[in-house]
Structure formats: C-alpha cells, structure tokens
Amino acid sequence: MSDTTQLDTLRNEVRTWLAAHAPTGWREAYKTMSHAEFAQAQRDWFQTLVAGGYAVPHWPAGLAPGAGRSLAEQKVIYEELARADTPRLLLSFVSTYHAASTFLECGTEEQKARYLPAILEGETWCQGFSEPNAGSDLASLKCKAERQTRDGQEVYVINGQKVWSTMAQYADKCLLLVRTSSDGVKQAGITFLLMDMKAPGVSVRPIEQIQGDEEFCEMFLDDVVIPVTDRVGEEGKGWAVSQATLSSERGLTLMELTYKMRGALSRVAELIRKNGYEEDRGVLRDFGQLVTRCDEACAIADRFLQNRIDGHEGLGDASIVKNTYSRVLREFTLLGTRLGGIDEQYRAPIVYGDLTTGNWMADFMNSYAWTIAGGSEEVQRNIISERMLEMQREPKGWVL
Amino acid sequence: MSIERTELHDAAQKAFPADQLKPARETSWPLIAEMGWLLLPLPEDAGGLGLGRDSSAAIHFELGKVLSTAPLIPALLAVQALAAADELADQASWIERATTGELITTNLLPAAVEVTNSGSIVLSGTLPCVADADLASHVLVLAKGLAALVPLDAAGVTVTERKLWDESRRLFDVTLANHQVVPELVVARGEAAHEIAERLHGELQLALAAESLGGATAALAMTIEYLKTRKQFDRPLAMFQALKHRVADLKTRVVAAEALLWKRAVEAEATLVDLGAIKALASDVYRLVVEEAIQLHGGIGLTEEHPIHLFMKRAMLNLQLGESLDTWRERTGRQALAAFA
Incomplete structure (x- = not known):
C-alpha cells in the first residue's frame, strides 16, 4: 500500500471514530461550567482519546494504544481533530508532550516505567520553569535546591517561586527546574527535578487573567523535599534536559x-x-x-x-x-x-x-x-x- | 517542492544571476525563449512541456528577484490562450510562433472593449497596461464573448507608451478605433472566450504573486546585507534590536506568503478569487518589504544610484496590475461569506 493510501485509510478511520466519539455541544456546555468542571470534562475527553488510540500517537510504539505513528500520520490525526472541532487537550498537554518526551529522551528506565503508564491513566503534569524574574531569560532562574540527607535519604530541599504554570491547580506532578549551583555560566547550575504537587510546602495559586480565565498558576515552594532519585539527568545538567522538554511539540x-x-x-x-x-x-x-x-x-x-x-x-x-x-x-x-x-x-x-x-x-x-x-x-x-x-x-x- | 520546480529555480538562477538586476530586454527575451520557458504550460500533445502552474510560477518568482524586463508574463498568457484557441485558423503555426520568440502580448489590467458585430466584428476601446507592445506583433484582446488577435500595425490601432515610475517594465495603451477583426485571427467566441478570459486572469494573478514574492525576497536579502555591512556608532546596524525585529517581521511575512503561494499554485480547485487573493497578499507583502527596505537603507536608499528603489517601484506597480488590492480583498470577502452561508 502506498503512503498516500495508508494516510487516506487512517484519515477515514479517524473521521469515523470522531463521528461517534467527539464531544458535541461542548462550546455551549463549557460556558456554564466551573473551572473544575472544565478540568473534569478535559479528563473525560482525554480518556476517550486514550481508549480510541488517538491520545498519544507520537509516543513510541508499544507504550500506548495507537502509539508509534509517523509524523505524517500524526498530522492526519490532528487535521481531523481540527476538522471535527474537538476541544483542545489543555489539561493533559504538558503530560503527553513535555513530560513524556523528557522521560523518553532523558529519563531512567524506572522513571519511564513509573510515569508513562500513569499519564495514560490520567496523572497530569505541569511545568515549573518560569519565575517572576526569569521569563524570556529562563536560564537566570533562582528557585533554590539544597542537597541534604534526611532520615538517611538523599534529598533536595526546594525554596522559591514559580509562575505561569499552565493548569497547575489540577496537576499531580511537576517538571521543575531549580538552581543547585551559582557557579559558572547561569545554565550550568540548573537541575531538573520531578515534584509531587501534594508534597508538604507546595502551594498553588491560580492567576486570574484579564479575560476571567484561570489557565495559569503561580507556585510557592517552601522547604519542599524531593528525593534525589526524582531527578532527570545529572545535577547541574538540567538545562539540556529542559531543551528536550521544550522541543517535544513538533508543530x-x-x-x-x-x-x-x-x-x-x-x-x-x-x-x-x-x-x-x-x-x-x-x-x-x-x-x-x-x-x-x-x-x-x-x-x-x-x-x-x-x-x-x-x-x-x-x-x-x-x-x-x-x-x-x-x-x-x-x-x-x-x-x-x-x-x-x-x-x-x-x-x-x-x-x-x-x-x-x-x-x-x-x-x-x-x-x-x-x-x-x-x-x-x-x-x-x-x-x-x-x-x-x-x-x-x-x-x-x-x-x- | 517538486523536482521539476527545484530544477526550474536552479536553471533560472543560473540564467539570470542575482547580481545582475534589470537585465537588458534585448538579450533576456531571446534567452527566455531559448530556455524553453514559453513551453512550460503548453500541453504535451501541443508540443509543450505540460507542466503545472507551479512551474511557470517558479520562473516568475526567479525573474522577480532580478527585476526582469522581459515580457514573460503576457507571453505565457498568450501561449495558453492559443493552446485553447479552437476557432483559430492555423493554430499549430501560431503556437509555434508564440513559443519561439514572437511576442504576442496582452493587457495586464482588464479593459472594457466594445464589440459590435454586423457582418464583421469591430472593436473599439482602450487596452491599458499592454506589456512591451513595441516588441510585439499582436495583442490578444479579451472582450465580452470574444478572444481575438489584433496586429499592432493594423488600421485603427494606436500604440502609446505610458512612461512608468518602474523603468524595468514597459507598458502601453493600445487604442482600438473601429478595428475590424480579421476572421482568421478570432481565437474563441462565446462561452469558450469567456473561459479563456477567466483562466488567463487567474494565471495573471499567480504570475504577479510569484514575481512579487521573488522581488520581496531579493529586496529583503539586499536590505539584510546592507544592515550587516553598514556601521554606525561603532557597530553594524544589524546589531540594533530595533532594526532586527523589523527585519524578522518582514521575513515572517515573506516566508508565510510564499507558503500560501506554492500551496495555491498546485491546487487544481483554486478559484479565480483564490488566485486574486494570493496576488493581493503577495503584492502587499512586497509593498511592505520595499517600504521598509528604503527606510532601513537610510539616505542611500533615496539615491538613484542604489538599486533598492527599483524594487519599490515594481512593488507599487504590481499592487495595481491584475486589479487592485481592494478589489481582490472585497471579492475574497464575498466568496468567503458565501462559503460560510
């Protein structure tokens, strides 16, 4: 079968599936929802897509139903999603793209085994990169991580503030960039950690936006303890990991x-x-x-x-x-x-x-x-x- | 990009090097015929190359970069009209003449020509913006229900050059005063003539769009080169962020418009209005680029000696040829409004 025929077949499959499964009337429904109800509607739509095999076509084959699609095939799927005017997957976006690609490219085997299946079950990730004084100049971030031994365990203790974390109020986990050293060029002292949003010391405040939405949050981290095993890549090499995170979305x-x-x-x-x-x-x-x-x-x-x-x-x-x-x-x-x-x-x-x-x-x-x-x-x-x-x-x- | 198109871009760049702007018409017109570009849109069974619109557009794009003075745009329109000329006596010989360098030109703006038919067909009216009429043997006239060739030396035909700000292009008014059409020179009538007119108008839009974006690309490259070289305050102008950002915005507009150009160029279902819309976009982007290019060149940009003004003049002319920006925007709006009914 030629590539074009294969893509046409896929297009028909997706179109047929969407005709049966795409949410209808969601625009009207979303207007009267609370933000929490919106998050739930997003979870439901994501689970429908997971079951249909269209939630993570970009993941490597074998990791999820419908995974292992070529970019050309992913393009067809997204074209059809746009055509059917389905709701964007705002809540799971960071999980399926940023988090997943971080684990796939830089994570340990344990991290992959632990976190990737959980994403499909609905565990959601947010991103803790930007800070009040580190926006466009992200590498100047200051959120501090101190390495300590607590109860015989090697941990980082985090203090600082993060901002513009999309949907962080509903997230279970966070991709966190912290500063473990102030020596050398600013990129060199950055470390990439995985934070449990329910850990003591994490407080999240949604930011009310000018149009009334609360898509972004700020996070205050006050003596938050993260085990050293929840680090991605080496200490001080987090900047390179973050580049993998940010380049995950392929247009x-x-x-x-x-x-x-x-x-x-x-x-x-x-x-x-x-x-x-x-x-x-x-x-x-x-x-x-x-x-x-x-x-x-x-x-x-x-x-x-x-x-x-x-x-x-x-x-x-x-x-x-x-x-x-x-x-x-x-x-x-x-x-x-x-x-x-x-x-x-x-x-x-x-x-x-x-x-x-x-x-x-x-x-x-x-x-x-x-x-x-x-x-x-x-x-x-x-x-x-x-x-x-x-x-x-x-x-x-x-x-x- | 198709292989044909890549090869055509390369061939055109070799034949018309980027550093030779406004190449002389006397040499470039025969070169164009020699390159076989007049055969591009002609169907294979008529002895042509039978290539799609994107192939001709590739050549127009490249010729736009060097501000070509040769009349390839009207010539290719005439070739396509002749290929569809069911009524024309000796069609094959006309095609032969038009593809080997005899120029049959046409007007690059629609004209209202009055047709009266009492035994013989008589034409009256003025064709504006007839390209290179001084070089042409005939002008292709598209009137209501009629397409015909008119010899430029015939009785009742007056050719007047209109001096342009853009000296890289030569346009003429051709006035027909009760010109009696030679029956053998009728190209098409009725619905067939209407179809030819409609199709040629679309082809003109795409040609002007391609030429405009070629010109915009060259003018922007020239400007960037200047900013990288020219120093003030002990640094190249290109280092100033205020200028960088303007250039980045121009680059974004040119690249995005080009993406739409090549998409439209291969869309068989593109309507006349779709093609007019891409011409409106491309000529407006060209205008934006040259408007900024003169400013970014500073004082030197105001001198006759520096070539950047040539692009500005071509851009302003292209905004008008093939009908105006406002006309096409309005039609695009109407078409879309009907589509979303």
Whole structure:
C-alpha cells in the first residue's frame, strides 16, 4: 500500500471514530461550567482519546494504544481533530508532550516505567520553569535546591517561586527546574527535578487573567523535599534536559490551531450577517484580508510540518510559524471585536481552553497568550534575525 | 517542492544571476525563449512541456528577484490562450510562433472593449497596461464573448507608451478605433472566450504573486546585507534590536506568503478569487518589504544610484496590475461569506 493510501485509510478511520466519539455541544456546555468542571470534562475527553488510540500517537510504539505513528500520520490525526472541532487537550498537554518526551529522551528506565503508564491513566503534569524574574531569560532562574540527607535519604530541599504554570491547580506532578549551583555560566547550575504537587510546602495559586480565565498558576515552594532519585539527568545538567522538554511539540498544535482558526471564520461571517454588513465593502475587504491571512497561517504551519516530516527543518522555522499564527489570531480577534460593536463590550461567559469562541473581547484578550507565552513574539524575532538571518548579536556582558 | 520546480529555480538562477538586476530586454527575451520557458504550460500533445502552474510560477518568482524586463508574463498568457484557441485558423503555426520568440502580448489590467458585430466584428476601446507592445506583433484582446488577435500595425490601432515610475517594465495603451477583426485571427467566441478570459486572469494573478514574492525576497536579502555591512556608532546596524525585529517581521511575512503561494499554485480547485487573493497578499507583502527596505537603507536608499528603489517601484506597480488590492480583498470577502452561508 502506498503512503498516500495508508494516510487516506487512517484519515477515514479517524473521521469515523470522531463521528461517534467527539464531544458535541461542548462550546455551549463549557460556558456554564466551573473551572473544575472544565478540568473534569478535559479528563473525560482525554480518556476517550486514550481508549480510541488517538491520545498519544507520537509516543513510541508499544507504550500506548495507537502509539508509534509517523509524523505524517500524526498530522492526519490532528487535521481531523481540527476538522471535527474537538476541544483542545489543555489539561493533559504538558503530560503527553513535555513530560513524556523528557522521560523518553532523558529519563531512567524506572522513571519511564513509573510515569508513562500513569499519564495514560490520567496523572497530569505541569511545568515549573518560569519565575517572576526569569521569563524570556529562563536560564537566570533562582528557585533554590539544597542537597541534604534526611532520615538517611538523599534529598533536595526546594525554596522559591514559580509562575505561569499552565493548569497547575489540577496537576499531580511537576517538571521543575531549580538552581543547585551559582557557579559558572547561569545554565550550568540548573537541575531538573520531578515534584509531587501534594508534597508538604507546595502551594498553588491560580492567576486570574484579564479575560476571567484561570489557565495559569503561580507556585510557592517552601522547604519542599524531593528525593534525589526524582531527578532527570545529572545535577547541574538540567538545562539540556529542559531543551528536550521544550522541543517535544513538533508543530502539531500550531497546525491544529491554525486550522481551527480557519474554521472559526464562520463566526466572523455570522457576525457580518447579524450586523447587516453583507454589502459593506470596507467590511468585506477586511474580512477578505483576514481570510487570506488565515489561509497563509495554515499554509506555513503545513509547510513547516511537512519539512519536519521530510527531515529538513531550518533554524528559526518554528518561530516564523508561531509569530504568524499569533499575529493572525490577534488580527482575527480584533476584527471580531470591532464588527461586534458595543455588544462585545458587555461581559459574556467565556469558553475555557478555546481561542476562537466568538466571545470576541475574551478571544482578543486570550490571543495575548500566544504572543507572550511559549517564547514571546520578541524572543522569536531575535531567533529569526540572529539565527536564521545571521544578523550580528549584541555583545554579551553588558552591565547596568 | 517538486523536482521539476527545484530544477526550474536552479536553471533560472543560473540564467539570470542575482547580481545582475534589470537585465537588458534585448538579450533576456531571446534567452527566455531559448530556455524553453514559453513551453512550460503548453500541453504535451501541443508540443509543450505540460507542466503545472507551479512551474511557470517558479520562473516568475526567479525573474522577480532580478527585476526582469522581459515580457514573460503576457507571453505565457498568450501561449495558453492559443493552446485553447479552437476557432483559430492555423493554430499549430501560431503556437509555434508564440513559443519561439514572437511576442504576442496582452493587457495586464482588464479593459472594457466594445464589440459590435454586423457582418464583421469591430472593436473599439482602450487596452491599458499592454506589456512591451513595441516588441510585439499582436495583442490578444479579451472582450465580452470574444478572444481575438489584433496586429499592432493594423488600421485603427494606436500604440502609446505610458512612461512608468518602474523603468524595468514597459507598458502601453493600445487604442482600438473601429478595428475590424480579421476572421482568421478570432481565437474563441462565446462561452469558450469567456473561459479563456477567466483562466488567463487567474494565471495573471499567480504570475504577479510569484514575481512579487521573488522581488520581496531579493529586496529583503539586499536590505539584510546592507544592515550587516553598514556601521554606525561603532557597530553594524544589524546589531540594533530595533532594526532586527523589523527585519524578522518582514521575513515572517515573506516566508508565510510564499507558503500560501506554492500551496495555491498546485491546487487544481483554486478559484479565480483564490488566485486574486494570493496576488493581493503577495503584492502587499512586497509593498511592505520595499517600504521598509528604503527606510532601513537610510539616505542611500533615496539615491538613484542604489538599486533598492527599483524594487519599490515594481512593488507599487504590481499592487495595481491584475486589479487592485481592494478589489481582490472585497471579492475574497464575498466568496468567503458565501462559503460560510
């Protein structure tokens, strides 16, 4: 069977399965849920996908039902998820991508055996990387880990603060970056630990966002004890491990999101009709421009993924995809907010975990998540200009 | 990227090296014919290469990089019209002439030509933006229900050059004053003529889009090179983050638009409006790049001596050719509104 036929067969399988299993009416339902109920709905949808064999197609074969898919096959699955407009897996995302790839690439056999099956059973991970004073400059993180012997056991004792941990209020475990040494370059003293969120001294506070969601949390760590065995990689080598964590996501999310955004143009069309703009040439032009921008975002996300499948990804390519999507999302939500008129200024229920809901003000405010989180637009511009275009870097060691 | 397309990019880069901008039309037009590029879209059974739209677009992209002065865009439109010319007497010989270097040109903006038919077909009206009419033997006229060739030296035909800001392209007004169409030169009538006009209009959009993104790519590369070399305050300008970020944004726009260009170029189901939308996008990205390129070059960018202004002038012209940005955006909006009904 040719590759194309195989992919078509898979596409049909996924489509048929989604027709029977994809949640319907979730957008309406999510509006009246509490955030905790939203988390439960996310768990349910994840378990449905696990049972169907579509939750972790990117894992190595044998580790889960439906695992061991090629990137081309994963692309088909995500295209179909976007097409069926299923809810994004916000709660399990860090677990199935970041945590799993950390274990697979850098974990011990015990860690793999212990944590990977648990993820499929619903154990969720969050990420404790950023700190109030270590955002774009992540390597300057200060959360302190002191090595001690307690009750005959070798442990790290952690003190510090973490922030922007997505869905940490529902997480069971945390991928934690800590500083074990202040000697040498700042990357050198970083260690990668696995923290139990129920350990004494861990307190989590959801951060209320400008649009009313609580997607991110801050974490306060006060004498939290972590056994040395819950370390990934060597002490002081955590920076390299964190790079494996962060590169786990292979462009699939952005492809899924751009296709969903393309589909959500229907909501702009509805708005144009609702407000009687069908013959307003200015509005039609702005809408037409947005349509093309969405097509452009889909095309670049597609091409990026195809380049990866073909094995030639270039430096900075991922930054171009991200900056395109995040900018078009801003343009998208701004047009909706504008065309919606005063109605959009009246507070309305938000749909958790979705980016193009038709609650335009909320969507507009939420769009900043994509220009700020996951490496800000500005950091991506540095990557594009310095690494891709080889424009000269500023001299290091500048002192205020 | 298809193998054919990769090879075409390479061949075009060799024939038209990046450091020779605005190559002379007298030498580059025969070279284009010699390279066989006029055969690209011609079906194989008509003696052509029968390659897809993306192949022609690859050449337009590369020629856009060097601000080609040769009339490949109208010539390829004419070749495609002739290939579909069921009515044309001696079709094979016309195809032969048009693919070996005789220029049959056409207008790069739609025209309202009046057709009267009382025994013989008579055309009146002005064709704007006819490319390289000084070099051409005939102009392909697309009017309501009619496609026909008009000899440029015929009675009732006036050719007037319109001096452009963009000196790398030559455009003419061709005025038809009760021009009597030679019956043997009718290319198509009725629905067939309409189909040719519609298809050619789409091909024009894709050609202009490809040329625009080729030009944008070259203008951006030139700007980046300048920023890396030019020093002020004891450092290369490229080191200033304020400038880096602007360049990164331009690169992002060019690369993303190019992704859509090549996607559309191989989509058999792309509508005329889809192709117009990619032209609108590409020419607007070209405009953005050259607008910034002049600014980032500083004073030197305002001099005739430095070539960056040539790209700016081509970009501004491309915004208008094949119909305007506003026109295509509006049509794209209408098409999408209907699709989401």
